[in-house]
Amino acid sequence: MLVTGGAGFLGSHLVDRLMQLEEKVTVLDNLSSGRMTNIRRWVNNPNFTFIEADLKKPEDINKTLQESTRVFHFAANPEVRVGETSPKVHLEENLMATFNLLEAMRRSRRAETIVFASTSTVYGDASTIPTPEDYGPLIPISTYGATKLACEALIASYTHTFNLNALIIRLANIVGPRSNHGVIPDFIKKLKTNPKKLEILGDGKQNKSYLYVDDCIDAILHTTNRFIEDDDNVDVYNIGSTNQTTVRRIAEIVAQEMKLQNVEFTFTGGFRDGRGWKGDVRIMQLSVEKLTQTGWKPKLDSEQAIRIATRSLLRQ
């Protein structure tokens, strides 16, 4: 199995689980945001191979694909805010990188299945909450969401044209140890600098769904096994928790876990109707009905996920 982006936050947790299951795993990562420390425990294991390579360079990936039948494609630039200043980064790191990977899969004799880490942001400001997989039209509001949606479309076309299979998983906000971006690491960093005052981007009323990383990896493996068993050509699953929490509540939980009292919250007011930045989806709750109907459900709700993730990040 190949895990692109396997040295990153989600990728490395997936690698841990696959290695525990005694799979043969290759990680391809350019270490742009990923870290060797995330996968160091496996480097001397005979079932594990690490390849430092960049998906933007096709010559780097062709050889890797000769060995792998299943590809978990997690490499990307996941920072929505990058789109405000450098949209081309998302085009290259998400869409072109995926195109290069698909081309290598098409040429390889062994590659059969791609599991693609997509995102709730493909739905944009959805008018149906919770948002099911068949919601439309899909109108992303960030270049991140747009390029991920474009990846989904490209992958679907490759399954039809070149006899590959694809499982597309649309992830809510995933939190847990090793995450180096997003709301919790941001609040922890700010509160370590100034424990008396916390600046919150937007109006703090953004209301979204958060899933703990262990639940996320469970759901990814559960849907992948099911997809392989069903022998489908292409399928899409939302993966998330069943409720939401506000950014203000997250600030309260992080302050509590850091044992800080009377922290003054200030709000930037943000962009337009209180969102944190351009491209920030204010209200997000994925429908996970399709997933739960297969017998899977998350162990933690959004607030529990935030609390446990904060604790583990503080211990790191």
Ligand SMILES: NC(=O)c1ccc[n+]([C@@H]2O[C@H](COP(=O)([O-])OP(=O)(O)OC[C@H]3O[C@@H](n4cnc5c(N)ncnc54)[C@H](O)[C@@H]3O)[C@@H](O)[C@H]2O)c1
């Ligand atoms: N974390 C979340 O909440 C979340 C939510 C929805 C979707 N996703 C998706 O899940 C995937 C993993 O996200 P993450 O939070 O673990 O991010 P991350 O930044 O921790 O991981 C991305 C990994 O990809 C690697 N990478 C980036 N560009 C590369 C390239 N051109 N070639 C090779 N490697 C490259 C990075 O070095 C890093 O190890 C991404 O595709 C992201 O869009 C994440």
